[in-house]
Amino acid sequence: MEKGPFVMTKKILTILLAVSVVVILTLAAATALGMKSPNYEQGYEAGYRASYQAAFDGNYYNVKAGLGQDASYNDGYQRGYDEGYPAGQLDRGKRTINSS
Secondary structure (H helix, E strand, O other): OOOOHHHHHHHHHHHHHHHHHHHHHHHHHHHHHOOOHHHHHHHHHHHHHHOOOOOOOOOOOOOOHOOOHHHHHHHHHHHHHHHHHHOOOOOOOOOOOOOO
């Protein structure tokens, strides 16, 4: 057994270091595996609303109209716009009418 004035301090610092590593790894995993930033959520909601409004107004699918914030907002906006636009309407702009 070691004897000295800093033995207890070394043990406490070792434990604190181990706890901080666990906390940092937990936060990194949570960030990487699914925690969405508030900007993502705001973008998602804005995109979802904008897509339904566009379809209601008879406008074509245009996800680019609402982009321009940060990358997280844009990711959320695109996901919300895609999920909010009514099914069957995504290809509206590509449709051609054959005239006889």
